[in-house]
Amino acid sequence: NTISHCIDRLKMSHAHSVTFDNGKEFSEHQRLTNQGIDTYFADAYCSNQRARNENTNGLIRQYLPKSSSFEHISQERIQEIEDALNNRPRKSLGWRTPSEVMAGFYTVALAS
Numbered sequence: 001n002t003i004s005h006c007i008d009r010l011k012m013s014h015a016h017s018v019t020f021d022n023g024k025e026f027s028e029h030q031r032l033t034n035q036g037i038d039t040y041f042a043d044a045y046c047s048n049q050r051a052r053n054e055n056t057n058g059l060i061r062q063y064l065p066k067s068s069s070f071e072h073i074s075q076e077r078i079q080e081i082e083d084a085l086n087n088r089p090r091k092s093l094g095w096r097t098p099s100e101v102m103a104g105f106y107t108v109a110l111a112s
Contacts, residue, residue, distance in 0.1 A: 007035050013102065019050055052092075059085055 010018065010032065017038040020026040029039040042049040063081045064070070086099045093101050 007032060007037075010037055011035065019053075021050070055092075056085070059088070
Protein backbone atom coordinates (compact mmCIF):
# COMPACT_ATOMS: atom_id res chain seq x y z
CA ASN A 1 0.00 0.00 0.00
CA THR A 2 2.82 2.39 0.88
CA ILE A 3 4.59 1.81 -2.44
CA SER A 4 1.37 2.31 -4.39
CA HIS A 5 0.73 5.56 -2.52
CA CYS A 6 4.28 6.76 -3.25
CA ILE A 7 3.92 5.90 -6.93
CA ASP A 8 0.68 7.88 -7.12
CA ARG A 9 2.30 10.90 -5.43
CA LEU A 10 5.34 10.73 -7.72
CA LYS A 11 3.13 10.61 -10.81
CA MET A 12 1.11 13.58 -9.53
CA SER A 13 4.34 15.53 -8.97
CA HIS A 14 5.42 14.98 -12.58
CA ALA A 15 8.56 13.15 -11.42
CA HIS A 16 10.58 11.66 -14.25
CA SER A 17 13.27 9.99 -12.17
CA VAL A 18 14.18 9.03 -8.62
CA THR A 19 17.63 8.36 -7.16
CA PHE A 20 17.77 5.95 -4.24
CA ASP A 21 20.19 4.89 -1.57
CA ASN A 22 21.21 1.26 -1.75
CA GLY A 23 19.02 0.09 1.13
CA LYS A 24 16.74 -2.92 1.03
CA GLU A 25 13.76 -0.59 1.50
CA PHE A 26 14.07 0.23 -2.21
CA SER A 27 13.84 -3.37 -3.41
CA GLU A 28 10.51 -2.58 -5.09
CA HIS A 29 12.10 0.05 -7.37
CA GLN A 30 11.04 -1.89 -10.47
CA ARG A 31 7.42 -0.91 -9.77
CA LEU A 32 8.39 2.73 -10.37
CA THR A 33 10.16 1.85 -13.61
CA ASN A 34 7.05 -0.04 -14.73
CA GLN A 35 5.10 3.21 -14.22
CA GLY A 36 7.48 5.16 -16.47
CA ILE A 37 9.63 6.68 -13.71
CA ASP A 38 13.35 6.08 -14.22
CA THR A 39 15.15 4.80 -11.14
CA TYR A 40 18.81 5.24 -10.27
CA PHE A 41 20.94 4.18 -7.32
CA ALA A 42 23.58 6.43 -5.78
CA ASP A 43 27.08 5.07 -5.42
CA ALA A 44 27.93 4.03 -1.88
CA TYR A 45 29.19 6.90 0.30
CA CYS A 46 28.43 9.52 -2.39
CA SER A 47 25.86 11.74 -0.69
CA ASN A 48 26.59 14.43 -3.31
CA GLN A 49 24.65 12.29 -5.79
CA ARG A 50 21.57 12.84 -3.65
CA ALA A 51 22.02 16.52 -2.80
CA ARG A 52 18.30 17.37 -2.68
CA ASN A 53 17.66 14.42 -0.38
CA GLU A 54 20.52 15.36 1.94
CA ASN A 55 19.33 18.98 2.08
CA THR A 56 15.77 17.90 2.85
CA ASN A 57 17.00 15.56 5.58
CA GLY A 58 18.77 18.53 7.16
CA LEU A 59 15.56 20.58 7.04
CA ILE A 60 13.57 17.74 8.61
CA ARG A 61 16.17 17.48 11.38
CA GLN A 62 15.29 21.05 12.39
CA TYR A 63 11.95 19.63 13.49
CA LEU A 64 13.04 16.12 14.47
CA PRO A 65 16.61 15.99 15.80
CA LYS A 66 18.71 12.99 14.83
CA SER A 67 18.28 11.43 18.27
CA SER A 68 14.47 11.55 17.93
CA SER A 69 12.46 8.36 17.83
CA PHE A 70 9.91 8.33 15.03
CA GLU A 71 7.86 5.70 16.83
CA HIS A 72 5.37 8.08 18.46
CA ILE A 73 5.11 10.86 15.89
CA SER A 74 1.50 11.44 14.94
CA GLN A 75 0.26 11.77 11.38
CA GLU A 76 -0.81 15.30 12.29
CA ARG A 77 2.75 16.22 13.30
CA ILE A 78 4.13 14.74 10.09
CA GLN A 79 1.60 16.80 8.14
CA GLU A 80 2.62 19.97 10.03
CA ILE A 81 6.28 19.40 9.16
CA GLU A 82 5.43 18.59 5.55
CA ASP A 83 3.34 21.75 5.23
CA ALA A 84 6.06 23.89 6.82
CA LEU A 85 8.73 22.54 4.46
CA ASN A 86 6.52 22.78 1.38
CA ASN A 87 5.77 26.43 2.17
CA ARG A 88 9.38 27.42 2.90
CA PRO A 89 11.13 29.40 0.14
CA ARG A 90 14.19 27.64 -1.31
CA LYS A 91 17.17 29.28 -2.96
CA SER A 92 17.37 26.38 -5.44
CA LEU A 93 13.82 27.22 -6.58
CA GLY A 94 14.50 30.92 -7.12
CA TRP A 95 13.13 31.68 -3.65
CA ARG A 96 9.80 30.11 -4.52
CA THR A 97 8.31 27.49 -2.26
CA PRO A 98 7.92 23.86 -3.35
CA SER A 99 4.15 24.42 -3.15
CA GLU A 100 4.39 27.35 -5.58
CA VAL A 101 6.48 25.31 -7.99
CA MET A 102 4.01 22.42 -7.89
CA ALA A 103 1.07 24.79 -8.35
CA GLY A 104 2.76 25.96 -11.55
CA PHE A 105 2.91 22.37 -12.81
CA TYR A 106 -0.78 21.88 -12.07
CA THR A 107 -1.72 25.14 -13.77
CA VAL A 108 0.14 24.12 -16.93
CA ALA A 109 -1.41 20.64 -16.83
CA LEU A 110 -4.93 22.05 -16.46
CA ALA A 111 -4.39 24.49 -19.34
CA SER A 112 -3.32 21.67 -21.66
